[in-house]
Amino acid sequence: MEIRKPSNLEVEEIIARSPQAVYEGTLRKVKPTNKKVEQLIEPLLKKGCSYLIVVEGEELAGWVLFGTSEDQFSDTPIGFIYELFIKETFRGRGFSEPLLMEAINHLKLNGYSEIRLSAFLGNHAIKLYEKLGFSIRHVTMSLNV
Numbered sequence: 001m002e003i004r005k006p007s008n009l010e011v012e013e014i015i016a017r018s019p020q021a022v023y024e025g026t027l028r029k030v031k032p033t034n035k036k037v038e039q040l041i042e043p044l045l046k047k048g049c050s051y052l053i054v055v056e057g058e059e060l061a062g063w064v065l066f067g068t069s070e071d072q073f074s075d076t077p078i079g080f081i082y083e084l085f086i087k088e089t090f091r092g093r094g095f096s097e098p099l100l101m102e103a104i105n106h107l108k109l110n111g112y113s114e115i116r117l118s119a120f121l122g123n124h125a126i127k128l129y130e131k132l133g134f135s136i137r138h139v140t141m142s143l144n145v
Contacts, residue, residue, distance in 0.1 A: 001095060003102050006053045006063070014051060014063050015041060021085035027120050041065070044082060050106070054086070054099045061095050062086035066103040069116070079107030079115035084125060096128055104132070 006014065018037040022030060032040075049067025053060055062085050069080035081103060086095050107115050117134065119126050 001061075001098070002055045003052055003099055004055070006051050006060075010053060010060055011051060013060060014053070017085075017087075018083070021083060025083070025085070025120065025123060025125075027122055029120070049082065052099060052102055052106070054090075054095045056090060056093075056095075060087070061090035062099060064099050064103045066107060068110075068112070076114075077112070079104075079110070079112035081115065081117035084117075096125065097132070100128065100132065 015038060016034065018041065019032050019034055022032050022037065044065065044067060047067065049065060051063050051065050053063045055061060063083070064081060064085075065083040066079065066081050069078050070076065071078055081100070084096065084100055086099075104115055115134075116137065117129065119129065
């Protein structure tokens, strides 16, 4: 297992696979188009967000997208984990935790004293987030009418 920054070709693969990552991360409630994913990711990359990837052998096993955001009430800069995804064939093999820890370390080194992320209720990754010290800070509720 190797964790590193992706090549341009690997970023293209990530962006091509991101609709599936969003679909799975939203518990199959949202299936965005490639164009929509590009509209979401492009501004993040332009403002300095970064990918880290985990590679097994020569194959991309997963990635994390992280960078900066702002608290919606105080405008205080915070670190933010935007996306964490491990390809299905690599799940359960211990790739998520070291990949996420590497992103957290990058954010700490850049001076962020708080790091946030969002996850859909029921997402299995929540157990990992809690194991690493994340706690519920905010709840978004929904009513279908």
